[in-house]
Structures are given as structure tokens and as C-alpha cells.
Amino acid sequence: MTPLTAKPPLGPNTKLCMSLAGRPGVFGSRFHNFLYEQLGLDFVYKAFTTTDLPAAINGVRALGVRGCAISMPFKETVIPLLDRLDGSAAAIASVNTIVNDEGCLTGFNTDYKAIVDLLHTNEIDPATPFLLRGSGGMAKAVAAALRNRGHKVGAIIARNEAAGRALARSYAFSYAADETNLSAPLIINATPLGMTGANADKLSFREEIVEKSKFVFDVVASPAETPLIQAAARRGRRLISGGEVAVLQALEQFVLYTAIRPDPNLVKGAADYARLG
Incomplete structure (x- = not known):
């Protein structure tokens, strides 16, 4: 698949998105980075784990990380570390996505x-x-x-x-x-x-x-x-399957981070690429 626009080289203006999980996988990184590449977006995505969740969330805030996916076992314990909850997360007291708007961290639930x-x-x-x-x-x-x-x-x-x-x-x-x-x-x-x-x-x-x-x-x-x-x-x-859940929730995360909803064919390409990992 040929990118629609050339992606800028990594630099000081590149926006970082990430994930925090007890056992990091590759699906999210491959899904998001594929779409960044195809759409020419100055973003990069990296998976992490942590043994110090408060420090990790402080890092998201302090370093201007644009978005952070949250997986087991952090979906509930992360809540007190955030500034506010979207209705999707507040209704079920569970967060799987953080969006950072100039240091204000909002929890969402795209699951x-x-x-x-x-x-x-x-x-x-x-x-x-x-x-x-x-x-x-x-x-x-x-x-x-x-x-x-x-x-x-x-x-x-x-x-x-x-x-x-x-x-x-x-x-x-x-x-x-x-x-x-x-x-x-x-x-x-x-x-x-x-x-x-x-x-x-x-x-x-x-x-x-x-x-x-x-x-x-x-x-x-x-x-x-x-x-x-x-x-x-x-x-x-x-x-x-869980793979179907992973695609749909990752797509909604992508939209929250970038304010862009990709064409369905691009989403399918990203999902296919992510499953190769």
C-alpha cells in the first residue's frame, strides 16, 4: 500500500503515543504506526510496561505524550492518577485510553x-x-x-x-x-x-x-x-474474537489521538499488518 503523504522524519515535533500493559504486545504499535505512515502523520507509537504506574503516568503528563492505551492490570488503578474521566470510562470505572491535552489527562474507554x-x-x-x-x-x-x-x-x-x-x-x-x-x-x-x-x-x-x-x-x-x-x-x-475487539478499540483510540478517522480500507490494511506481528 502506497502512503498517501510522505511521513515527516522523527524530530522534536513528533508526537508520541504509547501503551502501558502488564504484558506488552505488538498489535497496537503496528496498527497505529501503519496508519501514521500511510497518512503522513508526525506521530510514533511505542509499547511499554511498568512496575511504577504513578511515575509512568507522571511521565505521560510531563513529557507531553499525546495518548496512552491502558491494558491489564492497570485499567482501574490508573483512574485516581487522571484529571478527569469521559463518560465512557466514568460509567464503568475502567479506563483503556488516556488523552493528554496540554497536561490535562482524560480517561476514556473505547473497549x-x-x-x-x-x-x-x-x-x-x-x-x-x-x-x-x-x-x-x-x-x-x-x-x-x-x-x-x-x-x-x-x-x-x-x-x-x-x-x-x-x-x-x-x-x-x-x-x-x-x-x-x-x-x-x-x-x-x-x-x-x-x-x-x-x-x-x-x-x-x-x-x-x-x-x-x-x-x-x-x-x-x-x-x-x-x-x-x-x-x-x-x-x-x-x-x-478478541482480535475484532482490538481493531475497533484501537481505531477509536487513533481517532481520539489524531482527530482523523481513516478510510475503512486503510483500517483493514492496518489490522492485517498488525496481525502479522
Whole structure:
């Protein structure tokens, strides 16, 4: 793909965007940098991790970093370090994006919009009962999206009883400590189970629950085919992958950072390039 405009060389006016994650990946860096290159934008994107979140956020502010993606495990703990929250983040007390406007840091949540869009485009009826595994920042985004689309019957499954019950209570869903004797047409994993690393071989729902399902949604983006996605594909279930979430939420981050919404063909090119990483 030929760039529309030549990208300026890196210099003192280049705007830095970044990500903070417990386990940094390459998807965001490749997605954003591809679009910067194609659109000739004087931006650069780099992934980071940290053991000192307050210091890292102070760095975002002090160095004029334009935007910062936030991933597990920082989506909730970052909130007190920000100046304000957009409604998308305030409603679910979870941040996945920071925008820096001349030292004022605002938290957003683009995961929520991505999930709403995917539930809509996959034509999942709001009457469909669900099981949602997880109680962290991504699970909050999923639960909020489900409730706001009209889902009323569902269970939050979480080992952390306090967090799980609190999330279930917030959206009037039920709570379960585990999946014993449970099943539903729609099952959603919003935990690190199946993610590249120590949990890569973990199936987030038992095989018999996958067997009874109709729709399977795994928010884990790496690897592209988690054990849950593989188990569902073998059974011919309808799938929504974490890769799809990653593209949509990254696109909204790009728009927040640059105020430019790329052509859909460019977005597809960026997604294809990012998946090669």
C-alpha cells in the first residue's frame, strides 16, 4: 500500500503515543504506526510496561505524550492518577485510553464501544442469556455493553467474590463463583485465560459449556485462536474474537489521538499488518 503523504522524519515535533500493559504486545504499535505512515502523520507509537504506574503516568503528563492505551492490570488503578474521566470510562470505572491535552489527562474507554458494535453487527438478540467470566476492567466494559443493549438474563462468573458480586449487582445480573451447573447460549471470556504466556493453554469455559453454547466471544486478542475459540470453532459455533475487539478499540483510540478517522480500507490494511506481528 502506497502512503498517501510522505511521513515527516522523527524530530522534536513528533508526537508520541504509547501503551502501558502488564504484558506488552505488538498489535497496537503496528496498527497505529501503519496508519501514521500511510497518512503522513508526525506521530510514533511505542509499547511499554511498568512496575511504577504513578511515575509512568507522571511521565505521560510531563513529557507531553499525546495518548496512552491502558491494558491489564492497570485499567482501574490508573483512574485516581487522571484529571478527569469521559463518560465512557466514568460509567464503568475502567479506563483503556488516556488523552493528554496540554497536561490535562482524560480517561476514556473505547473497549465499551467496540463491544457494543460487535454485539450489534453479529445480531445477538438482547433476549439471549449469557455467562460472562471475569470481574476486571474488560469484564466491566462487557457487562455495561450487554446491559445497555437490553440483556437482562446473565451471570457473572468470578473467583474474586467481592468484585464479581459488585459487578453483577451494578447491572442486576446474577453471580456465580464457578460455572458448575451453568450454561447459556452466549458465553464470554473477559479474563487472561487463554492469553499468550502462562495462561496460553487454559480453556476459559469447560468443553460441555462450549457444547451447549450458540455464540462464543473471547476478548483475548493474542493469540488469535485461543483454546476457547478453537473449541468453539470445532463445534461450528458463531465466534467473536478478541482480535475484532482490538481493531475497533484501537481505531477509536487513533481517532481520539489524531482527530482523523481513516478510510475503512486503510483500517483493514492496518489490522492485517498488525496481525502479522
